[in-house]
Amino acid sequence: MNVNENIYGLMAEFPGGKEILAAAKSAHEHGYRKMEAFTPFPIEGLSENLGQKKSFVSSIVLICGIGGGLGGYFMEWYANVISYPQNIGGRPLNVWPMFIPITFELTILSGALAAIIGMLALNKLPEPHHPVFNVPEFERASTDKFFLCIEADDQKFDLNATRKFLETLKPEKILEVEK
Numbered sequence: 001m002n003v004n005e006n007i008y009g010l011m012a013e014f015p016g017g018k019e020i021l022a023a024a025k026s027a028h029e030h031g032y033r034k035m036e037a038f039t040p041f042p043i044e045g046l047s048e049n050l051g052q053k054k055s056f057v058s059s060i061v062l063i064c065g066i067g068g069g070l071g072g073y074f075m076e077w078y079a080n081v082i083s084y085p086q087n088i089g090g091r092p093l094n095v096w097p098m099f100i101p102i103t104f105e106l107t108i109l110s111g112a113l114a115a116i117i118g119m120l121a122l123n124k125l126p127e128p129h130h131p132v133f134n135v136p137e138f139e140r141a142s143t144d145k146f147f148l149c150i151e152a153d154d155q156k157f158d159l160n161a162t163r164k165f166l167e168t169l170k171p172e173k174i175l176e177v178e179k
Helices: 017-029 057-083 096-122 136-142 159-168
Strands: 007-014 035-038 146-151 173-178
Touching (some): 017 146, 057 096, 136 146, 146 159, 159 173
Antiparallel strands (some): 035 146
């Protein structure tokens, strides 16, 4: 491994979505696993070509939603049956239809909060500074350029070999990303 301690990775600049899609697929096929693509708009299939796994945010949301709903139901049941029972007009203390609105609202609230917190945590946000911001050309990633960055932490990363591999993908530029 030929890695300079100051190098975050190598970044290749591509002119369009088809090119970066093919480059990501080729890089993954050649054994690179720690890489990221930066595009001005979403490209279908890019995350699969990068080898990224499906996110489990939906599982987190489901579990927290169910937990919030059960918590809301238990809170109302405890208040009406155990903590402060009132027999009004001979009605039973545990009237589940009366508990539906709060149970529903706490299910939605818990799920929404879990989605926001899970998304932020899994995306490692907030991240006020990322090493790719050190590259002046990266500013165009939000307008009209497409970038593929192979990180130096990758097992297969070798500065010279990775640069030669990126050159085979025919990018417009290959840039070193410093930490």
